[in-house]
Amino acid sequence: MVSRYKSFVYVEDLSRHIGEQVTLRGWVYDKTAKGKLVFIKLRDGSGTVQCVLFKPNVDEAIAEAAAQLTQESSVEIIGTVRAEERAPGGVELDVQDVRIHQLSANYPITPKEHGVEFLMEHRHLWLRSTRQHAIMRVRAQVVKAIRDFFDGNGFKLQDSPIFTPNACEGTSTLFETDYFDLGKAYLTQSGQLYAEATAMALGRVYTFGPTFRAEKSKTRRHLTEFWMVEPEMAWFDLNDDMDLAEDLVEYIVQHVLATSQRELLALGRDISKLEKVRRPFHRMSYSEAVEWLNANNVKLNRKQADGTEIQVDFPWGEDFGAPQEEALMTQFEKPCIIHRYPSEVKAFYMKRDPEDSRVVLAMDMLAPEGAGEIIGGSQREDDHDALLARLRHEQLPEEAFQWYLDLRKFGSVPHAGFGLGLERTVKWITGAEHIREVIPFPRMIYRIVP
């Protein structure tokens, strides 16, 4: 028994129906008339096809229906599929019938330029436009690539919880909610700590879900709600971690190239730049990066006591900001991993480098073309006493971390992992200007609707 829904024909499948009569269901993206011809550009979510109505071939009522069609009217069009080499999808439709479902009046988004605020207010409709539609399709492919990569390499998905009981790293950037009689719950900023527990049970795991930061950052790279994938692997060291991160990012980019040529074209993306994203990527230590910055005269602005600014060499020990990262990446066409950061600028759970106690076995991956950091990761501290000392040094509540310390008491093993920001990755791959365009309904400090 074939379900009725399987008898639908979608635009993306039309090339398999050449010479056949089919029924398409969708929305009018554009319409033009020229003498006896009406050209209807129909979109159905899977693609767009030109439907050509030749008036002498149809009843007058049908020609009149076509004449009435407005942008975003919903419609069924019946016609015969014809191969047409010059068309984007390789086909066109010779129209035999037009059945209007709803005529759309005064559709707010027209081909003219709209302001960003207006478009964001109409995000529910803006998603129908070619550019946003293409970005959303690429986003879905990036997620699929990530999941295929991990599922295909022996990893098990293990969802970390969203509600966490303690404000482990300070509450300033956490969203909180009342949780029955148990006090406050906090929305997770990272599933990593829980992934460490599941990695000890399942070996190689990944958690992939929304994460939340109540940061008051108004940049083109910040959302309050964003998706992050975080693999965590027992018995992996920092080198394994970096190898895996390279493999993942190469896989994502090559998967998008293989599946989304049409979308990348619609976005005007320079595909040749993505084609270069092949292993091995570049790698340098934080110390090498500082040396490079200073050798290349990339100065830091520093305020003096009297309010004036002077330019200084980049001091070893400070964290890089966007200007340093951008300067470093001017050298490269492929991503670069910076590793072994000063321990003071990184989180308490990162393992000290046994060869240099000033640094931790951390790594960040920076993407080229100004895209910035897309991955942050590390080998984790697997020694119970060293971790406890770090917790105390950072004045974190020991009690709340008992379960986390347990992982170092009962069969502790070297382990490592990282987090890849989905939206930052999609922004880089699509070339979108602002991160608000790469998630269906972006949440920022000044926007929570629609």
Add this chain to the structure above:
Amino acid sequence: MVSRYKSFVYVEDLSRHIGEQVTLRGWVYDKTAKGKLVFIKLRDGSGTVQCVLFKPNVDEAIAEAAAQLTQESSVEIIGTVRAEERAPGGVELDVQDVRIHQLSANYPITPKEHGVEFLMEHRHLWLRSTRQHAIMRVRAQVVKAIRDFFDGNGFKLQDSPIFTPNACEGTSTLFETDYFDLGKAYLTQSGQLYAEATAMALGRVYTFGPTFRAEKSKTRRHLTEFWMVEPEMAWFDLNDDMDLAEDLVEYIVQHVLATSQRELLALGRDISKLEKVRRPFHRMSYSEAVEWLNANNVKLNRKQADGTEIQVDFPWGEDFGAPQEEALMTQFEKPCIIHRYPSEVKAFYMKRDPEDSRVVLAMDMLAPEGAGEIIGGSQREDDHDALLARLRHEQLPEEAFQWYLDLRKFGSVPHAGFGLGLERTVKWITGAEHIREVIPFPRMIYRIVP
């Protein structure tokens, strides 16, 4: 260049290394000694293998290391893979070397029976036990089946937001958080309304993420944080929706049967019952279900004014509870879809049945073996004025729904969708007794740690 991490050998791959010397890395699940033999059951997250150490074959130091091993000690074991038909994975390891990484002392979870509260307190360790480990692996396969099904059938993943601006359906079961200068934000209970918007842009979409309910339900079927997959399809009617739901559930169950035989066996699951989950499923209308209940003398307890209870026929118009659903399902070995519920017990956005205005085009899928509801869905109201009347009838804030009403103004089309609860589905398939066992770190009204 092969990454070092790719040279790891995992238990699940041992059958490809018969006759070879390999290094395994994992944890001691169990150990017994018998004369000159030591049997070490090693788990590495991918599986469990028996490692056999024959003392005369190894240095004394190695035999001593083996003798020291305790439950959950982390260890590297080097040995030769030998085919062994009687072993669960078809192989055993002849041990040549044992390298202790960390001896585990007083591991809290022993083979003896522990109380549920104790196990929940130690959830981070409990996940290592055979049964929990098997459930987590099945969960990962269920998620993979869901994503493969939709990705393979032309659907695009479109993540709905977690933060929603309005308490659209009353705040009593919503978690809320302060959202900068914009007032309160609420954690989503369902991504459906947003999926309707993305379906109009992309045709067939699904959203799959955590959802939240601040319900004070202490049942074996309720979590405050749970995952739900929600497909939404333009141009689908209720029949298409039910067909798709059947296809999805059949696909999930058959995928688990194909990939997770060992896990289902470890769980003691009666596989023959799952093998019966093949299309077509059963279907009946709500009215037929009420008739069946009354014909089969399934009575409802009703309190009288004087406090006594009497048993009455089930009155048409009330919603079914667990007792009615369980009674109905005693007839069936496969899932059953109940459709066309009274409009008063269902949500405002469901479309009235044009053939019977007392009911809406809703459907719930009940799973057999007492598993209960796993899917709820409907055809949506696609008429602007009818939807507006429903909003007003339910006294919902019109302003907050303007964007949702827009979907009925600009190219409205028939559309339908449903939500499938991940944890309820995993509970059914694994036969787990309580829903807290089917998510790594369950969140319930009385539990938010670890």
